[in-house]
Amino acid sequence: MLDLQIRQRLGAFTLDIAFTAEERGVTALFGRSGSGKTSVINAIAGLTRPDDGHIRVGDTMFFDSARRIDVPVEKRRIGYVFQDSRLFPHMTVRSNLEYGLRRVPAAERRIAFGPVVDLLGLGHLLDRRPRGLSGGERQRVAFGRALLAQPRLLLMDEPMASLDAARKAEIMPYIERLRDEMNIPIVMVSHALDEVVRLATTMVLIGEGRVRASGPVGTVMGRLDLSAVTGAQDAGAVLDLTVETHIPEDGLSVLAFDGGRLTVPQIDRPPGSAVRLHIHARDVIVALKPLAGVSLRNALAATVIELAEAGPSSADVRLALGGSFLIARITRAAVRELGLVPGREVVALVKGVAFEPDSGAAVSERHGRVVDV
Amino acid sequence: MEILTPMETTALLLSLRVAGVAIALGLPLAVLAAWVLGRYSFPGKTLFDGLVHLPLVLPPVVTGYILLVTMGTKGGVGGWLYQTFGIKLIFTAEGASLAVAVTSFPLMVRAIRLSVEAIDGGLEAAARTLGAGPVDRFFTILLPLMAPGLLSGAIVAFAAAMGEFGAVITFVSNIPGKTQTLPLAIYAATQEPGGDAVAARLAAISFTVALLALMLSEFLANRVRRLIGQV
Numbered sequence: 001m002l003d004l005q006i007r008q009r010l011g012a013f014t015l016d017i018a019f020t021a022e023e024r025g026v027t028a029l030f031g032r033s034g035s036g037k038t039s040v041i042n043a044i045a046g047l048t049r050p051d052d053g054h055i056r057v058g059d060t061m062f063f064d065s066a067r068r069i070d071v072p073v074e075k076r077r078i079g080y081v082f083q084d085s086r087l088f089p090h091m092t093v094r095s096n097l098e099y100g101l102r103r104v105p106a107a108e109r110r111i112a113f114g115p116v117v118d119l120l121g122l123g124h125l126l127d128r129r130p131r132g133l134s135g136g137e138r139q140r141v142a143f144g145r146a147l148l149a150q151p152r153l154l155l156m157d158e159p160m161a162s163l164d165a166a167r168k169a170e171i172m173p174y175i176e177r178l179r180d181e182m183n184i185p186i187v188m189v190s191h192a193l194d195e196v197v198r199l200a201t202t203m204v205l206i207g208e209g210r211v212r213a214s215g216p217v218g219t220v221m222g223r224l225d226l227s228a229v230t231g232a233q234d235a236g237a238v239l240d241l242t243v244e245t246h247i248p249e250d251g252l253s254v255l256a257f258d259g260g261r262l263t264v265p266q267i268d269r270p271p272g273s274a275v276r277l278h279i280h281a282r283d284v285i286v287a288l289k290p291l292a293g294v295s296l297r298n299a300l301a302a303t304v305i306e307l308a309e310a311g312p313s314s315a316d317v318r319l320a321l322g323g324s325f326l327i328a329r330i331t332r333a334a335v336r337e338l339g340l341v342p343g344r345e346v347v348a349l350v351k352g353v354a355f356e357p358d359s360g361a362a363v364s365e366r367h368g369r370v371v372d373v
Numbered sequence: 374m375e376i377l378t379p380m381e382t383t384a385l386l387l388s389l390r391v392a393g394v395a396i397a398l399g400l401p402l403a404v405l406a407a408w409v410l411g412r413y414s415f416p417g418k419t420l421f422d423g424l425v426h427l428p429l430v431l432p433p434v435v436t437g438y439i440l441l442v443t444m445g446t447k448g449g450v451g452g453w454l455y456q457t458f459g460i461k462l463i464f465t466a467e468g469a470s471l472a473v474a475v476t477s478f479p480l481m482v483r484a485i486r487l488s489v490e491a492i493d494g495g496l497e498a499a500a501r502t503l504g505a506g507p508v509d510r511f512f513t514i515l516l517p518l519m520a521p522g523l524l525s526g527a528i529v530a531f532a533a534a535m536g537e538f539g540a541v542i543t544f545v546s547n548i549p550g551k552t553q554t555l556p557l558a559i560y561a562a563t564q565e566p567g568g569d570a571v572a573a574r575l576a577a578i579s580f581t582v583a584l585l586a587l588m589l590s591e592f593l594a595n596r597v598r599r600l601i602g603q604v
Contacts, residue, residue, distance in 0.1 A: 047498055073501040086499040090517045090601030099513075100503035129602040149503045 002027070002153060002185060006043050006053035006063075015039050015050075015209040023058075025201030026179050026186045028217075030193070036209040037189040041155040044187065045080050046073035057153050077104075079151030079184075083158045085138040087130035093141050094126040100149025111147055111182070119181065120144045120174055136167035140174060147182065154178070156188040160195060168195075175199055197221070197238055197278045221278075222325030224308040224316045235316065236280035237326045243271045259321025260300040264353055281316055281329035283352035288338055290347050298350040302326065304340050319348050326350075377578070380549070380558070380571075385578055388554040391466055391541075392534035395474035396481075396527050403481035403530075404523065408515065410482070411489030429479040436476055437543025444471065444544070468545040469552050473534035480533055481526040488522025489515070517601050521594045528590035532583045555579050 005018040015036045021027035029037040042048040043063070044055055052065035057078070062071045079100075087096050101113065117123055120140045130138060139159055146154060159175070160168045176199065179186060190196050196203060197217060204214040205226060213220045220226065221238040239262075241255040246266055253266045255275055262277070269275065290299055302319035310316040315335050317328045326348050340346070377385065406425055410418070428436050444451035445463045454460040462468035492515060500510045516523075538556040545552040547561060559575045562568035 045502055047501070072506075073498075074504050074506050076502075077504065078502065080499070080502040082495065082499060084495065086493070086495045088496060088500075088514065089603060099500070099505075103504035103509075131602050145503065 001058065002044070002187065003054070003056040004040070004044065006040070006050035006055065008039065008043065008048070008050040008053075010036060010039055010209065013209045017206065017209070017211055018053075019204050019211055019214050021185060021187060021202060021204075023185055024183065026175075026188055026199050027202040027204060028196040028200035029187065029189045029204050029206055030196050030200075031191065031206035031212075033191055035206045037191075037206050038157050040206070041080070041157060041187060041189055044153070045078050045155055046071065046076050047080075060152075077149065077151055079146030079149055079154040081139070081142045081146050081154070081156040081159050083161050085130070085135075085142045087133075087138055087141055087145070089130055091129075092126065093122065093128050093130070093133075096130065096141055097122070097126075097144050097148055100145060104150045109150055111150055113148065116144045116147050119177055134167070135163050136170045139163065139171055143174065143178065147178070147184070151184060154184050154186045156186060158189050158191070160190075160192070172198060194278075197276065217276075218324060222318065222327060224306055224318050224327065235310070235327060235329065236278055236283070237324075239277045239279060239324055239326075241275050241277060243267065243269050243273050243275060245271055257322070257324055259302070259324045259326075262300075262350060262353070263297050277353045279326060279350060279353055281310075281327040283350060284319075284326055284328035285349040285351060286317055286319070286328045286330055286334070286338065286340065287347045287349055291349070294349075296349045296351055300326075300348045300350070302346055302348040304342055304344040304346060306342055307335060307340060319346065321348065378574075381575060381578060383550055384553055384555050384558040384575065385582075387466060387550070387552075388535045388582075391469045391554055392473060392477075392531050394467070394470040395477060395534045396531045398470070399474040399478050399481060399530070400523070400527055403478060403485055403526065404516075404519070407482050407485035407489050407519075408511075411486045412494075425482050426479045428476045433476055433537065433539030434543050437472055437540035440468075440472055440475065440540070440544040444468070462545075464545050464548060464552060466545075466551060469541050469554065472540040472544045473537040476537050476540050477530035477534040480530040484526025484529065485519055485522045488519040491522075492518045520597045520601060521603070524597055525590045525594045528586050528593070532586040535582060535586075536579065555582075 001023050002021040004020070006015065008015045013036070017036070017040050029040055031037050039048065043050050046062065049070065050063065050065070053063070054061065054065070055063040061067070061069050062076050063069060088099065091099070097113065097117070101109065117126070120143055122140060122144055125133065125137060125141065130141070133141065160171055163171060172195070179199065188199065200217050202215065203217045203220040205212040205220055213223060213226055218238045218240060221236070239257055241257040241262065244254045244256040244261065246253050248266065251266045252263050255262045255264060267275065300321050302321045305318045305320050305325070307318070308316050309332070310329055313331055313333070314329055315332045317330060317335070317340060319326045319328060328348065410422055410425070441463070442448050446452055446455045446461060451462055454462070462471055496514055497510055500514050505513060535554070536556055538560065541552065541554060542557055542560070547553050547557045553561065555575055555578060559572050559579070562572040562575060
């Protein structure tokens with residue numbers, strides 16, 4: 001696992017960051033541009049040096065100001081996928097991929113060339129030069145090159161920031177496969193919420209050089225006080241559900257989670273598989289009791305947990321459903337008229353969901369857009 | 374029928390040898406200087422930069438004179454070399470190589486430095502994360518990517534070294550067969566009555582060699598650029 005606590009003066013502000021990340025899965029460092037995210041992973045890689053603190057990966061201490069430990073970059077064996085790929089222009093794709101691999105003793109090579117080439121679909125590119133590759137292809141080669149260096153931790157600095165929406169959709173499944181099929185922890189920097197919701201297991205929210213919140217994506221996204229940081233338009237909760245059953249005659253699927261069930265347009269996944277949904281606050285309606293005679297199918301019993309102002313006329317209401325959370329954005333007038341206070345039992349009506357499949361290539365046609373339910 | 378007279382052949386071969394040795398010895402140092410100047414900042418960098426470029430603005434005769442004073446058998450460094458190793462630079466072809474190495478050095482550094490500065494520093498950072506140490510990075514990333522500048526710098530400096538006059542004649546004099554390179558032979562011919570024809574032929578040889586060198590430089594640099602994926 002990654003254990004990090006660093007302080008570093010960066011021009012206008014001081015980076016003061018501490019968090020831990022698990023042995024598996026993707027930890028997303030999320031925040032606006034200039035919040036200090038990239039400085040954190042540069043410190044992990046050793047490309048910059050914090051003023052003080054420590055950085056430990058597994059049982060190896062890479063940096064410890066108190067004990068004067070500072071392992072050089074080239075000895076850390078931490079993979080780094082740069083935003084701009086940084087492939088070596090004078091080498092073929094194959095030589096690029098082998099660059100890190102050849103610098104690891106044969107006995108310590110766990111990740112082999114062939115499987116990585118297959119995983120990332122690079123077979124037909126091996127003899128090409130980086131110059132002729134598309135942005136998405138370059139980034140896939142960069143993933144492969146970093147992986148083949150046998151890293152104990154993989155860092156990604158906005159790996160999709162320089163790609164258009166189509167290329168991004170093309171590369172996301174590959175990152176999911178890295179996450180699910182390679183047993184390497186990944187720390188990813190991002191300022192795009194859809195990437196974080198789709199790829200991350202843990203989310204570390206960074207603002208002005210500080211950790212504003214960290215934890216499972218659903219928990220962090222369900223907090224009202226953070227909507228200013230995550231972006232008002234995208235405010236909303238994240239639910240992790242499993243496919244319970246399909247109703248082919250209606251073209252629907254039933255998804256279950258610890259707070260109840262949601263019916264959504266049929267998704268292309270077998271029952272039992274995991275699905276992650278991003279439910280925007282503006283797509284959740286609050287009612288005091290179950291409604292009769294409405295077209296909305298998804299009504300869930302919920303309890304009001306907290307309220308917060310979200311704008312001149314609007315308020316965000318945080319709702320608990322079992323162990324999960326939803327956020328509803330409603331008018332402040334409605335809050336007053338319905339008498340919404342913490343502890344109040346209500347019904348949450350969900351009118352739209354954004355699919356953020358947890359893994360695999362399924363439901364790819366629905367990426368990134370909200371589906372009415 | 375011979376195209377060149379024996380005297381012309383001697384002068385041409387000597388010029389090629391003097392310039393070749395000068396470039397071969399100067400190139401590694403020029404790469405080092407270009408790398409340091411292009412990649413690092415340190416106290417005294419401006420002074421170092423100035424010293425490297427000094428032969429470019431100094432009259433070659435002055436360069437030759439400084440060499441004469443310091444590297445002659447009675448000079449500080451020259452005396453030590455002569456007494457310790459028996460190496461004599463003054464009035465020899467090796468001395469001529471030293472003189473043209475000094476005057477052509479800034480030309481090489483300038484060309485190589487430009488290509489060092491054009492290399493994205495991010496590539497070196499990437500190589501570091503992939504486990505490459507400083508020497509490894511130099512040979513696998515920097516050297517191949519600076520190759521076009523290195524090549525054209527070396528060839529242009531070679532052509533300039535073949536044409537160096539003032540520093541050579543001041544330091545090692547004008548001895549046919551030993552230190553008389555093409556420009557010195559031309560000068561000698563013009564000093565003799567009726568030597569115009571000889572001088573003209575030698576000048577034509579110089580012209581041809583210089584032009585060939587420039588064309589070769591352009592051709593090779595393009596080839597290398599393609600080889601390292603820049604085109």
